Amino acid sequence: MSSVSIAIIGAGISGLSAAQALQEAGLPVHLFDKSRGSGGRMASKRTEAGRLDLGAAYFTARDRRFAAAVRDWQARGWASEWRPSLYELRQGQLGPSQDEQERYVGTPSMSAITRGLLGETPVTFGCRITEIFRGTRHWTLQDADGQSYGPFSQVVVAIPATQACNLLTAAPVLAGKAANVAMEPTWSVALGFSTPLETGMDGCFVRNGALDWFSRDRSKPGRDNPLDTWVMHATSQWSREHLDASKETVIEHLHGAFAELLDCPLPEPAFSIAHRWLYARPAQPHQWGSLADVDMGIHACGDWCLSGRVEGAWLSGREAARRIIEHLDK
Numbered sequence: 622m623s624s625v626s627i628a629i630i631g632a633g634i635s636g637l638s639a640a641q642a643l644q645e646a647g648l649p650v651h652l653f654d655k656s657r658g659s660g661g662r663m664a665s666k667r668t669e670a671g672r673l674d675l676g677a678a679y680f681t682a683r684d685r686r687f688a689a690a691v692r693d694w695q696a697r698g699w700a701s702e703w704r705p706s707l708y709e710l711r712q713g714q715l716g717p718s719q720d721e722q723e724r725y726v727g728t729p730s731m732s733a734i735t736r737g738l739l740g741e742t743p744v745t746f747g748c749r750i751t752e753i754f755r756g757t758r759h760w761t762l763q764d765a766d767g768q769s770y771g772p773f774s775q776v777v778v779a780i781p782a783t784q785a786c787n788l789l790t791a792a793p794v795l796a797g798k799a800a801n802v803a804m805e806p807t808w809s810v811a812l813g814f815s816t817p818l819e820t821g822m823d824g825c826f827v828r829n830g831a832l833d834w835f836s837r838d839r840s841k842p843g844r845d846n847p848l849d850t851w852v853m854h855a856t857s858q859w860s861r862e863h864l865d866a867s868k869e870t871v872i873e874h875l876h877g878a879f880a881e882l883l884d885c886p887l888p889e890p891a892f893s894i895a896h897r898w899l900y901a902r903p904a905q906p907h908q909w910g911s912l913a914d915v916d917m918g919i920h921a922c923g924d925w926c927l928s929g930r931v932e933g934a935w936l937s938g939r940e941a942a943r944r945i946i947e948h949l950d951k
């Protein structure tokens with residue numbers, strides 16, 4: 622086996638899932654991420670109201686391999702089951718909508734899972750990769766400041782499709798597939814209240830107008846935020862139509878939609894924050910697993926290759942790793 626590292630661009634759940642599987646097979650990896658930390662859309666934002674899950678609110682585990690990984694994360698204290706009191710808006714009426722679905726969250730915040738998976742893995746943060754070149758045998762990466770990294774035996778591109786296609790030019794078939802995946806935006810807003818809201822709801826599927834979903838942070842296990850914080854996600858359509866709205870406008874609008882829906886008085890929030898996810902979810906899910914030119918040694922993975930959720934992203938990273946290991950074993 623080669624002692625030259627495998628480069629993984631993106632330290633979200635798909636990149637880290639690939640990294641873990643490759644390292645378990647004895648292959649050295651090096652991760653690159655443009656952010657200051659791991660997690661991507663599964664990260665939590667550090668705010669004056671505590672750590673807030675402004676991206677993925679929770680995840681489910683329907684695949685047995687992913688369910689086994691989640692049990693391992695639970696045993697390590699990185700994740701717990703979340704049993705929210707769920708509501709739904711149906712024909713204009715809010716009502717309880719409990720189900721048997723098991724849902725999980727990172728503890729004490731969503732970030733704990735990717736922090737745990739990252740462990741001691743070599744990583745370069747604050748590094749936006751802009752180009753990937755293949756020489757006669759190896760790959761070289763270049764970042765936005767013109768700095769080069771390499772050599773690498775293989776490259777795994779584990780970032781949203783819209784961004785991935787720019788890095789996949791060495792493999793035009795892969796670049797073409799990524800270019801055809803539209804990613805939808807999501808505006809996310811958190812509001813914090815000094816007095817806890819008097820409602821029995823912990824989470825609510827709204828899917829109407831501006832609001833898609835909202836949930837109460839303190840109903841999740843391991844949270845000890847000083848305020849009663851609520852995170853709301855706008856629908857894809859509303860987010861698209863308000864893509865360039867100011868954060869203040871978005872907060873005001875989602876606050877208003879939340880207040881109209883609630884079954885209790887809503888005091889003025891003591892804290893508010895908005896975050897725009899430009900590439901939140903693929904418009905249509907694909908069942909590719911991962912994309913690869915195995916002979917060249919270039920792979921793409923992420924939620925857009927499989928289901929558009931945390932589970933799909935994790936499975937896609939595993940699949941990219943499996944194909945690399947299989948090819949090297951030949």
Ligand SMILES: Cc1cc2nc3c(=O)[nH]c(=O)nc-3n(C[C@H](O)[C@H](O)[C@H](O)COP(=O)(O)OP(=O)(O)OC[C@H]3O[C@@H](n4cnc5c(N)ncnc54)[C@H](O)[C@@H]3O)c2cc1C
Binds near residue numbers: 662780924
């Ligand atoms: C608001 C919102 C709510 C969601 N809710 C849920 C939910 O309830 N349940 C669920 O299962 N899923 C949910 N999701 C989806 C889930 O978060 C994603 O499916 C999953 O986290 C995607 O992981 P990933 O590794 O494919 O990509 P990402 O998490 O996007 O990771 C990609 C990483 O690559 C980095 N990167 C990008 N470009 C470059 C570059 N050029 N160079 C270096 N680094 C780069 C980014 O910084 C990022 O860290 C939600 C997403 C959003 C935005």
Ligand SMILES: NC(=O)C1=CN([C@@H]2O[C@H](COP(=O)(O)OP(=O)(O)OC[C@H]3O[C@@H](n4cnc5c(N)ncnc54)[C@H](OP(=O)(O)O)[C@@H]3O)[C@@H](O)[C@H]2O)CC=C1
Binds near residue numbers: 679708
């Ligand atoms: N905003 C984004 O960018 C974004 C949001 N995503 C949301 O993530 C969850 C995850 O989906 P998953 O399949 O893992 O979870 P669920 O089984 O909880 O939800 C799937 C959809 O099923 C409906 N649903 C589920 N339970 C109930 C319930 N008790 N009452 C009413 N409805 C329920 C609901 O919508 P649909 O009926 O299918 O329209 C759920 O959305 C999911 O919420 C995504 O919207 C993922 C990625 C990006």
